[in-house]
Amino acid sequence: MTQDPITRLTIRRPDDWHLHLRDGAMLEGVLPYSAAHFGRAIIMPNLVPPVVTAEQAASYRDRIMAALPDGMSFTPLMTLYLTEETDPADVARAHAEGIATAVKLYPAGATTNSASGVRDFDKVRPVLETMAEIGMPLCVHGEVTDPTIDIFDREAVFIDRVLKPIRKKTPDLRVVMEHVTTQNAVDYVRDTHKNLAATITTHHLIINRNHILSGGIKPHYYCLPVAKRETHRIALVEAATSGDKRFFLGTDSAPHTDPAKLQACGCAGCFTAPNTLSCLAEVFEAAGKLKQLEAFTSLNGPRFYGLEPNEETVSLVKGDPVDYPERIDTGAGPVTVFDPGFPLHWRVEG
Numbered sequence: 153m154t155q156d157p158i159t160r161l162t163i164r165r166p167d168d169w170h171l172h173l174r175d176g177a178m179l180e181g182v183l184p185y186s187a188a189h190f191g192r193a194i195i196m197p198n199l200v201p202p203v204v205t206a207e208q209a210a211s212y213r214d215r216i217m218a219a220l221p222d223g224m225s226f227t228p229l230m231t232l233y234l235t236e237e238t239d240p241a242d243v244a245r246a247h248a249e250g251i252a253t254a255v256k257l258y259p260a261g262a263t264t265n266s267a268s269g270v271r272d273f274d275k276v277r278p279v280l281e282t283m284a285e286i287g288m289p290l291c292v293h294g295e296v297t298d299p300t301i302d303i304f305d306r307e308a309v310f311i312d313r314v315l316k317p318i319r320k321k322t323p324d325l326r327v328v329m330e331h332v333t334t335q336n337a338v339d340y341v342r343d344t345h346k347n348l349a350a351t352i353t354t355h356h357l358i359i360n361r362n363h364i365l366s367g368g369i370k371p372h373y374y375c376l377p378v379a380k381r382e383t384h385r386i387a388l389v390e391a392a393t394s395g396d397k398r399f400f401l402g403t404d405s406a407p408h409t410d411p412a413k414l415q416a417c418g419c420a421g422c423f424t425a426p427n428t429l430s431c432l433a434e435v436f437e438a439a440g441k442l443k444q445l446e447a448f449t450s451l452n453g454p455r456f457y458g459l460e461p462n463e464e465t466v467s468l469v470k471g472d473p474v475d476y477p478e479r480i481d482t483g484a485g486p487v488t489v490f491d492p493g494f495p496l497h498w499r500v501e502g
Contacts, residue, residue: 158442159470165462166429166449168193170291170330170351170402172421173216173228174484175199180219181482182407185425187226189500191462194291194402195228197256202233202268206246213251229253229457231291235268236275240282247288253457254289254328255279259314261297263376263420269293273314277321284324289457291328294337295377304361307377308336315340323347328456331356331404333377335387341398342391349456351402352392352448355422357435358492360385371413372488375406376420392448393441400452403428409485424490427476431490433468433498467501474499 171186171193173179186193195216197203203212209230216228231254232238232246238255246252257276258269270276283290295306296313319327329337329350341350355375360382364373373379391399405428406421413419424431429449436445445468454461473495479488 158437160467161433161442161445162465162467163446164450165189165191165464165466166401167191167453167462168403168405168425168428169328169400169453169457170194170196170353170404171425172196172198172404172406174407175212175215177483178407178409178487179216181480181484182405182423182425182487183216183219183226184221184224185480186405187220187224189425189429189466190226191464192227192229192459194254195230197231197233198258198263202235203230204233204235204238204268206232206242206249206251209246209252231256233258233268234270234276234279234290236270236272238276238279240279243279243288244282244286247286252288254291255283256291256293258293259295259297259310263293263295273318280318280322280325284322284326287326287458289326289328291330294329294332303378304380307332307334311336311340319348326456328402330402331377332388333380334384338387338391342396349398349400349452350391351404351453352388352399353402353404353422354424354428354431355379355404355490356385357389357392358385358431363493371418372490373422374413374418374420375404375422378420389435389439393436393439393444395441395444395447397447397452397455399448400456401428401432401449402453407482407487409482410479410488411485413488422490423487426480426489427474427492427496429466429468429500430474430476430496430498431492433470434492434494434496437498468498469501470497471499473497
């Protein structure tokens with residue numbers, strides 16, 4: 153017997169486990185788009201200068217809350233930017249006082265504003281050991297920065313060169329591999345049954361490297377880690393829609409002004425906050441796994457971070473195509489919204 157197609161889906165209010173809000177005028181411009189749909193978000197610390205200490209994280213959290221429009225509810229979960237000078241005691245204090253939820257590892261030079269990241273991983277071992285003791289997660293940008301390694305191979309090489317040795321020396325460290333982009337990363341997470349999870353972005357579920365390069369360069373599809381072959385995109389969709397508790401949503405929504413994207417050496421990042429839930433509903437429906445959307449967006453992340461799911465709900469309703477703005481205006485300049493390349497029929501209610 154054929155079941156009627158689903159045209160309405162109600163889920164717990166989602167969380168975003170990897171989000172860039174920037175600061176100042178850009179923060180004020182983009183924050184409402186995340187707060188409209190997400191209850192909480194892990195906030196990236198790669199400002200200029202980076203958010204390194206508990207005091208800086210508390211100050212940044214205050215600026216986020218001050219920028220939140222009246223009537224909107226949103227909880228920023230702060231992270232500390234790991235450097236080779238990070239003080240383990242300060243990390244422990246930030247965790248104990250509820251200032252920081254996690255620590256972010258950027259290999260130096262891996263992505264936007266990562267120059268202060270880690271070059272010698274042995275120098276941060278005391279911090280990692282402290283984090284393992286107190287149960288504080290490490291969020292990892294998983295790419296090597298060795299210029300001899302092809303950019304499309306940097307995630308896979310990072311797993312072997314960096315992540316496996318770290319986890320072998322500190323097995324109790326809880327690690328989130330952020331924005332995974334390869335079958336290699338999916339397999340590594342699936343083969344690990346303790347203290348490891350991964351976030352997957354909206355755009356990596358939709359685009360492959362052809363979308364960036366075929367028929368002309370598409371700068372608004374350029375992100376880091378860069379999108380890979382179609383076989384890897386398919387692996388990400390299978391992981392996201394599987395219901396596996398180790399995979400959950402981290403949009404990596406990363407706003408840059410159009411002048412910063414459209415130049416000879418443009419910035420990496422896709423701004424997906426306005427239309428992420430509509431995009432995801434299309435992806436999950438196409439995979440025949442629409443009922444798994446709640447686990448990916450609303451349940452698996454809180455479970456890994458030891459939090460309760462949001463009590464509020466949102467509903468997704470299918471109908472005529474939804475019109476999202478091509479770009480938004482911020483005090484910092486215009487920001488182009490991610491275009492999935494197909495109509496979005498799912499809109500968000502509540």
